[in-house]
Amino acid sequence: MPRQRIQDFLHQRDLLKRRDAAQDFGVHTTRYYSALVDHMVVDLLQESGLATPGTAESQAAFAVAGTGSYGRQELCFGSDVDLMIIHRNELSESTRKNIAQALYPLWDARLDLGYTFLTAEECLDLMREELSVLTATLDLRFVYGSRPVFREFLRILQENVEKERKGFLDRLLLYQEKRESKYGKVDFFLEPEIKQGLGGLRDLHVMAWIARLFLGVTRLGRIKQDPDFSHFNLSQLMYSKRFLLKIRNHLHLLSGRREDRLLIPHQRDIARILEYRDRPYSTGPERFMRNLYLHLNRIRYGREEFLTKALDILVPLPPDPAPARVSEGFSIHHGHLVLDGESLLAKSPLVILQALNEANRLDIFLGSGFIWEARKKLLFEGKQLVDTPEACGLFLRLILHPRNPEIIRLALEIGLIDLFIPEFRRIRNLAQFGYYHVETVDLHALSTLDVLYSLGKGAYNDRWPRFKAVYDSLKNRDWLYLAALIHDIGKGYRGDHAKKGAQIVPRILGRLGVQDEGIRGVSFLVENHLLLVNTSQKRDLNDEKTAVQVAQAIQRPELLDLLFLLTVADCFATGPTASSDWKMMLLMELFTKAKHILELGRLASADATTGLRQKKRALQRKLVREFPKKDLLSLMEQASTRYFLNTPQEDIERHFRLGLRMAPSDSLRWRLNKLDSVDVTQVTLCARDRPGLFSRMVGVFTLNNMQVLSARIATLKNGLAFDIYRVTNPVDPFRETEVWKKAYEEALEAITGGDEIDARIEKRLLRRLESTRMHADWIRKVRIDNDASDFFTCIEVSAGKRLGLLFRLAKEVFALDLNIRFATVYTDQEKTTGVFHVRDTRGQKIHDKARIRVIRETILDVIS
Amino acid sequence: MKKIEIIMKPFKLEEVQEAVLELGVGGMNVSEIKGFGRQKGHKEIYRGAEYVVDFVPKIKVEMVVHDERVQTIVEAVMNTARTGEIGDGKIFILPVEKAIRIRTGEEDEDAI
Numbered sequence: 001m002p003r004q005r006i007q008d009f010l011h012q013r014d015l016l017k018r019r020d021a022a023q024d025f026g027v028h029t030t031r032y033y034s035a036l037v038d039h040m041v042v043d044l045l046q047e048s049g050l051a052t053p054g055t056a057e058s059q060a061a062f063a064v065a066g067t068g069s070y071g072r073q074e075l076c077f078g079s080d081v082d083l084m085i086i087h088r089n090e091l092s093e094s095t096r097k098n099i100a101q102a103l104y105p106l107w108d109a110r111l112d113l114g115y116t117f118l119t120a121e122e123c124l125d126l127m128r129e130e131l132s133v134l135t136a137t138l139d140l141r142f143v144y145g146s147r148p149v150f151r152e153f154l155r156i157l158q159e160n161v162e163k164e165r166k167g168f169l170d171r172l173l174l175y176q177e178k179r180e181s182k183y184g185k186v187d188f189f190l191e192p193e194i195k196q197g198l199g200g201l202r203d204l205h206v207m208a209w210i211a212r213l214f215l216g217v218t219r220l221g222r223i224k225q226d227p228d229f230s231h232f233n234l235s236q237l238m239y240s241k242r243f244l245l246k247i248r249n250h251l252h253l254l255s256g257r258r259e260d261r262l263l264i265p266h267q268r269d270i271a272r273i274l275e276y277r278d279r280p281y282s283t284g285p286e287r288f289m290r291n292l293y294l295h296l297n298r299i300r301y302g303r304e305e306f307l308t309k310a311l312d313i314l315v316p317l318p319p320d321p322a323p324a325r326v327s328e329g330f331s332i333h334h335g336h337l338v339l340d341g342e343s344l345l346a347k348s349p350l351v352i353l354q355a356l357n358e359a360n361r362l363d364i365f366l367g368s369g370f371i372w373e374a375r376k377k378l379l380f381e382g383k384q385l386v387d388t389p390e391a392c393g394l395f396l397r398l399i400l401h402p403r404n405p406e407i408i409r410l411a412l413e414i415g416l417i418d419l420f421i422p423e424f425r426r427i428r429n430l431a432q433f434g435y436y437h438v439e440t441v442d443l444h445a446l447s448t449l450d451v452l453y454s455l456g457k458g459a460y461n462d463r464w465p466r467f468k469a470v471y472d473s474l475k476n477r478d479w480l481y482l483a484a485l486i487h488d489i490g491k492g493y494r495g496d497h498a499k500k501g502a503q504i505v506p507r508i509l510g511r512l513g514v515q516d517e518g519i520r521g522v523s524f525l526v527e528n529h530l531l532l533v534n535t536s537q538k539r540d541l542n543d544e545k546t547a548v549q550v551a552q553a554i555q556r557p558e559l560l561d562l563l564f565l566l567t568v569a570d571c572f573a574t575g576p577t578a579s580s581d582w583k584m585m586l587l588m589e590l591f592t593k594a595k596h597i598l599e600l601g602r603l604a605s606a607d608a609t610t611g612l613r614q615k616k617r618a619l620q621r622k623l624v625r626e627f628p629k630k631d632l633l634s635l636m637e638q639a640s641t642r643y644f645l646n647t648p649q650e651d652i653e654r655h656f657r658l659g660l661r662m663a664p665s666d667s668l669r670w671r672l673n674k675l676d677s678v679d680v681t682q683v684t685l686c687a688r689d690r691p692g693l694f695s696r697m698v699g700v701f702t703l704n705n706m707q708v709l710s711a712r713i714a715t716l717k718n719g720l721a722f723d724i725y726r727v728t729n730p731v732d733p734f735r736e737t738e739v740w741k742k743a744y745e746e747a748l749e750a751i752t753g754g755d756e757i758d759a760r761i762e763k764r765l766l767r768r769l770e771s772t773r774m775h776a777d778w779i780r781k782v783r784i785d786n787d788a789s790d791f792f793t794c795i796e797v798s799a800g801k802r803l804g805l806l807f808r809l810a811k812e813v814f815a816l817d818l819n820i821r822f823a824t825v826y827t828d829q830e831k832t833t834g835v836f837h838v839r840d841t842r843g844q845k846i847h848d849k850a851r852i853r854v855i856r857e858t859i860l861d862v863i864s
Numbered sequence: 865m866k867k868i869e870i871i872m873k874p875f876k877l878e879e880v881q882e883a884v885l886e887l888g889v890g891g892m893n894v895s896e897i898k899g900f901g902r903q904k905g906h907k908e909i910y911r912g913a914e915y916v917v918d919f920v921p922k923i924k925v926e927m928v929v930h931d932e933r934v935q936t937i938v939e940a941v942m943n944t945a946r947t948g949e950i951g952d953g954k955i956f957i958l959p960v961e962k963a964i965r966i967r968t969g970e971e972d973e974d975a976i
Contacts, residue, residue, distance in 0.1 A: 466915070538875050542949060582896040582921045586874060589917075719948075842902075843949025 002044060002105040009040045009109050017077065017253065021273075025249040026242035027074075034066075034073040037081060040109065042144050048102030050095070062087040062099070063145035063153070071139035072208075074201070074245060078252030078259065081106065083115040084123075084140060086153045091117065112258075120156040127157075131171050134161075138209045161213060169214065169314060176206055176307070186575060189431070189438045191267075192296060194248050195260040199296030201244055203303040204237070210310050228313060229306075231372035237302045240295035247292065250274075262292070281494055286431075293429040293440050301413060309368070327358050336367040344373040349381045352416070353394035360398055360407040375414045382419045392512045395420045400481045405450040412446060421485075421508055426492025436577040441488050447573035448484040448566075455569065464584065467568060470561050479518055480562050482509065483525035484569055490526075502527035524559060525566055532567045536586040542843065543717070544791040547593035548641040551604035552612070560598060564591045593790045600788070603641055615644050615652065622653055627660045635659055638716040642822055642837075647712065647724070651684055655722040658686035662720070667751045672740060679729045680709060687751055689721040691841075692758075694820055695810030696750035699761035701727050702807050704743045711806070711834075713823040758811075765804040779831045782859045784852050786845060792821060792837035793846040795855070799863035801832050809834065812862050816855050817841050865960040865976060866934050870925040871899065872945040872953035877923050883940040884927070890976065892927040902950065922953060928960055928976045 013036060020029045045064065068082040069075050085099060096117060106113045118126075126133040137157055142150045161168055182188075183197040195201045208220040215226055221238065223229045250270050251259055262270075271288035278284050312335070326332060329340050329351070337359040344351060352374045359366050366374075378385075385391045395416070402408050411417055418425050427441040437444060454460070456471045474480065486508060490501030505523040514522075531553065539546040554560045567587060571579040597604045616636060623632055635656060644652065658669040670685035683701075687693060694713055701708050706727035714722045730739040750757045781798040788794045795813070799805060806825060813820065813836060822837040840846055846855070872880065877894065884892065898919035929937060938955055946952055965975040 538878070540873070540875050540947060542947070542951070580896065582898060585898070585917065585919075585921050839949075843947070843951075 002047070003108070005040060005043055005047070006105050006108050009036060012036055013077075021250075021253075024242075024246060026246040027238075029249060030069075030074045030076060030245055033077070034070060034075040037070065037075060037111070038066075038143055041083075041103070041106070044105060045099070045102050045144050048098065050098050050102060061146040061149045062091060062095075063147065063150040064099075064143050065140045065150060066143050067136040067139050067141070071136075071141040072205070073141070076245065076248045076252050076258075078255070078257050080112040080114055080258070082136070083113070083143075084136065085115055085117045086145075086149055087117060087119060088149060088152075089119045089121075120153050123153075123157065124160050127161075127168075128164075131175055134168060134171075135205070135209055138212050139205075165214065166315075169210075172206065172209065172213075184438060186436050186438055186577065191261055191263050192292070193261050194244055194251065197296070199298070199300035199303075200260075201241070201248070203299050204241055207303055207306045210307070214314055215310065228309060229368075231368040232306070233302060237299060240298050243291075243295045244299075289431050290429050293431055297429055297440060297443065301409070308365075326362070327354070330355065330358055332362075332364065333367060336365050337362065338367040338370055344370060344377060349377050349385045350388070350391055350394070352377060352414075353385075353391055353398070356407055356411055356416070357394055357398055360401065360404045363404045365404070365406055366410065371410065371414065378415050378419065382415065386419055386511075389513055392420065396512055396514075399449070399485055400478050402449045402453050402481070405446065405453075408446055408449060412442065420512065421489075423489050423492065423504055423508060424486075427489055430491060432488075432491060436575045438575040441491050444573055445485050445488060448487065448569045449481060451569040451572045452480060452484050452565065455565065460572075463581075464568075464588075466588065467565065470565060474561055474565075475558060476518070476521060476562065479521040479525060480565055482514070482518070482522045483529070483562070483566050486522075487526050487529045487566065487570065498527050498530055521559070521562070525563055528553070528563055529566055529570060532563060532587055532590060533571065533583070536590040537583070541586065541589050541593065542791070543640075544597075544642070544789070545640050547590065547597050547790070548603050550590065550594040551597040552609040552641075554594070554598070555604065555606060555609065557595065557598045560591070560595055596790055603645065608641075608645055612641060612644050615649055618649060619652055619656060623656055623660070626657075631660055632656070635716075635718075638718040638720070639722070640714070640716075640822075643714040643716075643722065646822075646824070647714070647722075651724055654684040655686055658684070659716075659720055659722065662686060668744075668748050670744070670747075674729070675726070680726050681706075681729055683723075683725040683727060685721075685723050685725070687721045687723070689715050689719050690751060691819075692811070692814045693721055693751065694723070694823065695807060695814050696757060696761075697723065697725065697747060698807045698810050699758065699765075700743055700746045700750055701725065702804055703746065703761050703764055704739055705731055706743070707803075707827070708806050708825070709827050711823060711825040713820055715819075715821050761807065765807065780860065780863055782856050782863070784846075784856055786847070786852075789837070789845075791845070792839055793852075795836045795838060795859070796834070797836070797859055797863065798831055798833045801827060801830055805832055805863065806834075808862050809859065812858050813838070813855075816851075816858060818846070818855070819843070865928055865963055865972065866931055867926060867928045867958040867960050868934065868937060868941075869956040869958065870941055870945070870953065871897070871922050871955075872925070872941075873947065873951060874921055874923050876945045876947075877925070879944045880925065880941055883944045884925075884937060887933070887937055887940060889927055889929060889933070889937065892925055895924045895926075897922050897924045901954070920951065928963060930973060930976070 013033070016029065016033060016036070020032075041064065063086045065071070065084050065086060066082065067084050069079045070081045070083075075081070083103070100115075103113060103115065123133065123137065127137065137154075140150075140154070179196065179202065180198060183193060183200075188197050192198075193200055204220065207223075211217040211220055211223055215223070217223050217226060221234070223232055224234055247262070247270060248260065250273060251262060251266055254266055254269055259266075267285050267289060271285040274288065276284040276288040276291075279287065282290070326337075330337055331340055332338070337355060339347075339351070339355070355366060355370065355374075398408070398411065418428070424442065427445070430441040432441055432444075439447060455467050456477075458468050460467045471477075486505065487501060488497060489504060489508075490497030490499070493500045493504075502523045505526055506519050509519045509522060531550065535546060535550055541547070551560070554563060564587075568579075568584075571583065571587075602608065619636070620629075620632065647655070654671055658671060662669060666688075668685065668687040670683055670687075673682045673684070674680075675682060685697075687697075694711070698708050698711070706729070708725055708727050710724075710726045712724040716722065730736050732739070746757065779798055779800045781796070783794075783796040785794040785796070797809060799809070806827070809832075810820075817840060818836075818838045819841055820836055820838055823834060825832065825834040827833075838846070846852055870880070874896075881892070881894075899922050900919055927937075934957060938957070941955060962972060963975040964971050
């Protein structure tokens, strides 16, 4: 008999699957399915020969009740069937066995059956230990047996729960908190858990449990009977519940078991089944997920709203001291802002904005009656509101001072933000993949606002005190908040969302009455809101060029401050991975370095930026015909901004020609140009940098009786040196060519060879130095500056002119294990001055005080 | 089998990853770490206030490979991760006793 019954059941279930798949699969299906199981359970128990409980034949009365999704009549195709068999401790062992056996065939129906025998006392004991037992009792539904036993059971439970109400409430809230932290992570955002996740069915269950336990409402659907919840947005929530149940059923069928996690392959399949078609701007699955997020976000918000209100009733906080002054027309009732006098419906819609601002200012929420009316009003009269400058002003004020995040969220929920910024609709409920987001784009924008506000209040001071320091120094704070709200608006469109967003900004802000300067500022911020993050993680922060390029792109110090804070807020609003210590440290380093470059002014000024661009373009134009473009660009990449800015155009061209012709076996190439008006030759050279190159070059010149009048040194990232020396011409004009040839050979030897050349130079020089007199020996200055640059230690030397001084100086500087990156040396009648930008051989600035002292003393020694 | 552990500058990740993948390495783990060696930290000065940064952000890449591959991989990493300046990082090579693929139970060479 049971076998046939099971077959019937299976057959009917199949029919149900096929029939409803085409239509709904929602609440109607789950109810019907639950009913099918009900009938089967009843039939099995009746046919089992168990005496009908409560009759004279059986002393032991019992009741079989469904719980869990079965109890809630939300049975999905993969759900378990959970039963509680309630009794009064009079059941014999054999009766229990019989009941169990009667239910056994349910396994053949491919239902995961779970059941326990419980008395009221046993249940109470378990409830105190396991929250899941408590919640199971809240979902109990009578299926078969003695109704009196069932009712008595519930009554006993209710009495006891009432006594221990606070304890149970606390545990429920704790459970909710744990859920939020577990499911609030990235992976659950990308592949949501329909039942347990945030905004999932469980949110609705929690609401129902609280309603039942504490508000005396048997079903959530009846909550509006409670006067405190008369305006609760129930119908929309129920609609969302139907949607989720539908998805859950499809998911169970697709995966063949109780899978509640909407994995990406499932997203595709379900989108297809539900016929979400591809559109120009989004694929079917994207549209499906967007719809899903609409419902998940809605349920989540509903649950937040519900819990806040419920807790207000159940655990009311001591009332805050009345705020100093509530604006006219408003008053505070039960801690919420309400309208004085007539209802909102009779007033101008402007009142809504005023109310939101007032509540925001006072950091309180609005009464739910008001909210309900506001939604209605905006629906019908919202459009007119948008055109008035007064309304725009009020809207802006709300956004620019987002003190109460719940109010801002409310503004979103009642459609206010969409009204003033229609483009915002494109990012509503939009999920975003990548970059560790845990929220849809619209909620992320609001979070960014919130982070900024908290930051300004010092919330991050413990770990990052600099944030507030920067925030306090801002003049155009408004731009920051505006940018925070719309920085990701471009995600609702195709293409690079930063660029697209910047394009849309003028339209949005113009509509709101923002000034041109502000529009430009916010556009810039939106367009570049990823610049700092990308640069800090993908480029070498130890290279001056990185900071210079960022500084040049931004130009103004305050814009850098704004961009920095926007970036920080964006990261923290995104999630913990995006705002890890690690990432913040890199960001901070880049910010500080770029800031210093901007403050110094030279390398990143507007002129410098334009000049740089012009020079590079001119260089390309000149050389692109002679050399492969790839090589040219690659070599340009190796040369620093300093080099380009400080070197005259034609010298740059000479260097690059030499550099591009350098074969791997070459160590030195140079070019000589005699200057017209004076007896000076310029040596433009490209060499493979090696320790002591500068001093050896100077040595070679000196050896050949050529006085070095000036020198400019630059080392490239790839190990080449681009130097320029201006030297006096060889004494004998007739033997010039020979002398230069010799000099070249010696220079080559100096570069490739070892220390012998050094020794030779030393010997020759020593002989001469004895006979030289030093000019202007009172000039003696050494300055070692570590603050001028984040990247180099700057050594300035002034000394009386003397033969071999430069060689000595260069040699001593090198011998101190210093690496000359840039140098400018100039000699006139009296003195020699040199500015050396150095790093130690490891590539760091010289920090060690003792070492700096040694350097200073050594140099002083040389120049005295 | 050997485990290769690379600690390097953050901005080098993409390059090193590409270079190593080109050599046919099946997979790797990447972590964001902070550390210091001889590079120590540095000081950042902002508006007259000094902030000492003790640890420097680095990237750690780990992979387990066949013994014969170690040499070429190390060379490739050296070529790409090097900037010549302090803080370039280090490579460690450790012996691996056993490797097991969880899904199939394959062991050792078959698992990597």
